[in-house]
Amino acid sequence: MNGPLYYIRQYSDEVYEHGGVGYTDIEKILETHGYKMISLPDRGSVRAFTFFSRVRSLAGYILSLEAGSTVVFIHPVFARMYRLMIGLLAIKRIRIICILADIDGVKDGDDNLLRKELRFLKRCDAFVVHNSMMRKWLLERFPGARVSALGLFDFLVKPIGEDRIKTSTLVFAGNLAKSGFLVHLHAAGLEHLQFNLYGPGPAAGIAALVNVSYKGSFAPAALPMLLEGSFGLVWDGDSIAAPAGSLGHYMSLISQHKLSLYIVAGLPVIIHSSAACAGFIVDAGIGFAVDDLRSIPGKIKALPEESYRLMQYNMKPFAEKISHGANLLQALAELAG
Template sequence: MKGNNFFIQQYHGLSYNHGGVGYSDMEKILVANGYLPLNADGNSMQSGQSTAGRLVRCIRLAFSVPRNAVVVFIYPMYARMSRLLIRILLTRGIRCQCILADIDGVKDGDPVLLENELNWLGRFRDFIVHNPVMETWLRARLGEKVFSPLQFFDFLSAPASGTREKSATIVFAGNLGKSGFLRGLDHPALASVHFNLYGPGQPQDLPITSLVTYKGAYPPYELVNLLEGSYGLVWDGESIHGPAGGLGIYMGLISQHKLSLYILAGLPVIINSTAACAGVVVSEGIGLACDDLTRLPGILASVTDQQYASMREKMIPFAQRISSGRQLTDALKKISH
């Protein structure tokens, strides 16, 4: 139904140095699939239009959408006019489909916010979610909705070329300021492991030693070809010993964008065993699960050259899908049936 598919545009023209690039890529994939943008807030705000003018524009935009249309939006949605647009569309009986990118109430450990989010999300029927774990979690709270899991986030960058060799050098890329476990990387049990860190927010008390190197922050699409190491680490929270703190718990519900980055970079993954994607990483043979980072030396020593090469080989089809937007494209098709 090309011409009757729309999306609420929120991220056009914005630049990111972290996982937010995934939202921008989602909008690019929607455009590539024939979805037309509805911009209720961004451009009018930048032009200095009055609140009344923006309100009139939003209402006109809502009533320009055909009744048989499908409108996709990415949640969370912070812009007031975009949220108003959704409310008007729902009132008109237009089918609105939610790409659930984040659940702030869980991430921030805020039960009041979470209750408000679930009440708002309960208005919708169709959801594209991170993975089957998130689907199960939401079914228990929202009831029988229609869910389509992504499993991996798309990342519209060409897969890295070149080869890698097995070593004890591990890459971690992300917002370093929110990754409290990094302060424990100088643990004596990790003396044989080297960590290369990439991203913004370097903490002042980060242990930069001969075994922990800060490599800097780079634009996401360049980062794929800049990561130096043999493995990519998916870990979050406050402790090297397992999930701790709000983000450590949240890791058990989400698919992290850095996982897609590592797949594109050809870095076999080391993932916290409680993470939502740990099962698929292990079952698809693209990485290893670990419940405590102090056990890394033994885990790395057990990997043969052949096993390492096999993990890299098995990442190739996933990298091709992720780099071409197939994860979201297929999820959209599934949820529209």
């Protein structure tokens, strides 16, 4: 890209135990590849002093960034001062690239919030989205926008090279509190599967289910080597029959952070057939898709050992790209010029 490159630093100081680590890794990749940091002073204990300090810093950036610069930011933007900054930079003809990491209005099923998000996003010149399905969704709302896709979120950890063996043990990692289907893992048709759960917020009683083991919550960088099982499950919503509710619908648009986790951990992936990433997983030969969780036991039984080993082998080049930040860098390169 021509001109100076900047990024707005929002997430690097946050501590995550689940998917949000993707946000911090995005900022790390930008920092190490020539993007200069834009950061307002943290909110302090003296609110009035901090407010004026942030306003002064904001004004300094607006005045100093020259036309022709590029500023990259991650959406959502929660701080009002950063939202104001992005609007002012757009007026100044600074090129604004949005990494559309989440669309909360869709995720939460909140149409009013979605309208507010779309009004805010109108000021952007280009977008990096998750995948081709999200690109289609965005272009329906902003025809003619410049859009590139990550495909997979980067995860800056060393891939796990150990081979796994095929069993009926599944891993599910993430924010367990929002995964309502977990309370139904004891249902008929799933009793021959074992589920190992990782992450914060398991609902009361889940760990007591005979085929469920809660393994705990861990720092993201340590998690790939701790995952015990043969497959990584990508699912959301409240039902085992199909991803349901707004979170289930959201699966049809996004590339899940846990998908990248499973790939670097060498876990072949099981995903619902309507998910945005289902076609990629099947075509790349790194897992399989199902319409109902109760279809999984039969699919595992019918999967030859050789095919399971091939899935692990097929994951290796994707794991290398993910672990080096190559997906984000490629997506940004497509928007150059």
